[in-house]
Amino acid sequence: MGSKYGVIVMGPAGAGKTTFCSALIQHLRTQKRSCFYINLDPAAEEFVYEPDIDIKELITLEDVMEELHLGPNGGLIYCFEFLLDNMDFLTDPLEAVTDEYLIVIDMPGQIELYTHVPIVPNLVKALTRGSLNISMCAAYLLESTFIVDHSKFFAGTLSAMSAMLMMELPHVNILSKMDQVKGQVAHKELKRYIEPDVNLLQDVPESGLVYDYKNDLDNGESIGRSDVLTGDAFTKLNRAVGQLIDDFSLVSFLKLDVQDEDSVGAVLSYIDDAIQFHEAQEPREPNDDLVDEPMGDMG
Incomplete structure (x- = not known):
């Protein structure tokens, strides 16, 4: 049981x-x-x-892109490599945080950090x-509007699963912005997304995952396209996914x-259950102060 508790908030750009x-x-x-x-x-x-x-007090993406002539993704990776080389910037202030605090870590939206390279897993190990x-647990956000497009939803589901395997942390997956799909999806249908129903992938008209092969538009021969892109092949791919x-x-x-x-x-x-927060808290008398002042300027 750790003496400090935290949640790292991840997910693609725009997830909230x-x-x-x-x-x-x-x-x-x-x-x-x-x-x-x-x-x-x-x-x-x-x-x-x-x-x-x-982190912007240590390094900013804008400065990295300007000085090193990197793009947004390369610059972001550089920022995190720089942070890992200067972990005292992060760890020294955290030493004073007690077990009464929930540490909330807000992450950028490039999912490569969680699914392709070991930078964030190495950061998590250090913490x-x-x-x-x-x-610590991970909270992975996926925008709920993805559920109107099966291809986006299952791509997001795969990225969430990849992050779970990479992070090796207790994981809470969240469909955010539920107010934006209110009235668009029936409650019974929504259950198929809360507990992902792989049969949704067989819903060809809506899934967007089946190649629309039309003889009158392109038979594939002129550009060397093989029958690997036919509907049957994509159906098998969907089934495998x-x-x-x-x-x-x-x-x-x-x-x-x-x-x-x-x-x-x-x-x-x-989140509290995943990190077992309440199990470590001391019982308090009714007249005790419930909380200390938050650390830093919380606005």
């Missing part, structure tokens, strides 16, 4: 990670709980709550081991509407 972090911090403050907020997005500009640690020994997800049985989702405090609270309860 920073918005979720802000809603989570607000909920924690409403519940008289302490929070320590870390921004690790070197391109982030605006925050509802000022971070206690901001969860050694003197810090943070008991679905079987992969089904075999691992790792991915299920929580629903999140950041405008609904009960929804945010429900997600927080899963």
Whole structure:
């Protein structure tokens, strides 16, 4: 059991990670709980709550791209390599954080960091081991509007599963922005996404995953396209992808509407269970102060 507790908020760009972090911090403050907020997005500009640690005070993506002539993805990887070489920037302030605090780490949206390269897994190892020994879980956000396009949804599901395998952490997967699909998806149909139903991949008209082979447009011969791109081949590929997800049985989702405090609270309860936060808290007398002042400037 770690003496510190945290959640690392991940997911593709536009999934609502920073918005979720802000809603989570607000909920924690409403519940008289302490929070320590870390921004690790070197391109982030605006925050509802000022971070206690901001990577931009160490390095910014803009400076890296300008000075080293790198693109956004290469620059971001460089920023994290620089952070790993200067981990005291992150670890020294965290030494003073007590077990009453929930450490909330806001990550950038390039999913390559979680699924392709070992940079973030190495960062997680540095935080969860050694003197810090943070008991941490990952919260992976996927935008709920993906469910109207089966191809996007299952691509997101695969990226979530890949991140789970790479991070080696307790994992909470979240369908964010549920308010945007309200009234568009029936409750019964929504269950097929909360617990991903691989049969959705066989729904050819909506899945977007089956190649639309039309003889009157292109028979493939003129550009050397083989029959590997025919509908049958793609149906087999879809079936293999679905079987992969089904075999691992790792991915299920929580629903999140950041405008609904009960929804945010429900997600927080899963995070607390994953990191076993409440088991380490000392019982308090009714008249005891429930919380210390948050560290840093929380706005």
